[in-house]
Amino acid sequence: MRVRNEEEFQRKKNEIMEKCYECYAEHGLGAVSIKGLAEACGCTSGSFYTYFTDLDDLIVQSTAYCMSKVEDDFMAKAPTDIEDVWRFIDEIPYWTAKEHGKKYRLMYQVYTHPKYFSHGKDFFQGVNRRYSEYAAELESKIAIPKDIITPLIFILIRASVHYALFEDEFYLQAQLSVLKKGIAMYLSQKDRSLKEEKPL
Known part of the structure; x- marks a missing residue:
């Protein structure tokens, strides 16, 4: 069960990284708020911090991925x-x-x-x-x-x-x-x- 949960966690994280990167690529780093990113990903602003320590962490990880x-x-x-x-x-x-x-x-x-x-x-x-x-x-x-x-x-x-x-x-x-x-x-x-x- 734990492995499945970890796989689901990573799948969702990957999905968020892709959506956020697309938003940034389309609108620019300074033009998209956490709220806007959350809306694009279909989640709440608070849920981002389940996957990333802060906005910089999101940017770095999503770019590399x-x-x-x-x-x-x-x-x-x-x-x-x-x-x-x-x-x-x-x-x-x-x-x-x-x-x-x-x-x-x-x-x-x-x-x-x-x-x-x-x-x-x-x-x-x-x-x-x-x-x-x-x-x-x-x-x-x-x-x-x-x-x-x-x-x-x-x-x-x-x-x-x-x-x-x-x-x-x-x-x-x-x-x-x-x-x-x-x-x-x-x-x-x-x-x-x-x-x-x-x-x-």
Whole structure:
């Protein structure tokens, strides 16, 4: 029974974090009161303190939780083989901007605020770890070593986030061009090495 109660507690907390983050992303951090958040979540103002110590705790936890979900959405679209890489590179920045642009804008507002800066540093340390893990997962699918995939992921993510924030097409295309050329060069070198190793 206790496990079930804990699961229900976490489910409700996750639901509150998502709703609150959406409210903040839509209206801004200073424009939504606890009362407004409670109404959006279908609960009382007092019930928030069952899940969070204060408003800052809500902001920090909801930002980390919701942005980790964005990462999961991102990686769910990851390429399944080397031929799918080009589709992924071309589609993902526009999909990210459409689906998560407001969330990214809010994340940077939160993590660049002096009050929450240390939480931002912790979050991005986790991002570094998770993207390295994603690179290891992709290695077997697209046949590119993880130590090469990892920096390429960061280029794509940064380009996609920048586009989601500012819709800067010039910057996006410049970054994607570097990314595509880097992959093409690696594949060309790999193909040449295989031909040289092949016995006559």
